[in-house]
Amino acid sequence: MYICVCKGVTDTAIREAVCQGADRMRDLKVRLGVSEQCGICAIYAQEVLEQALIQKTAPRHHLT
Ligand code: FES
Numbered sequence: 001m002y003i004c005v006c007k008g009v010t011d012t013a014i015r016e017a018v019c020q021g022a023d024r025m026r027d028l029k030v031r032l033g034v035s036e037q038c039g040i041c042a043i044y045a046q047e048v049l050e051q052a053l054i055q056k057t058a059p060r061h062h063l064t
Pocket residue numbers: 003004005006007034035036037038039040041042
């Protein structure tokens with residue numbers, strides 16, 4: 001699903017960026033160009049970012 005239409009960024013691309021170390025909106029902007037133009041996508045990109053970060057860290061919680 002496209003999150004940022006202006007830059008053609010999908011939720012999958014955001015999740016991949018998180019797997020590669022992105023952990024804030026600034027990272028998504030630098031890596032993918034998210035919210036660089038109209039900015040409408042920012043709130044949706046933030047949601048995907050937060051979900052991806054939770055999923056990324058969840059396995060660690062099971063170990064502790
Ligand atoms: S939809 Fe992302 S900058 Fe416009």
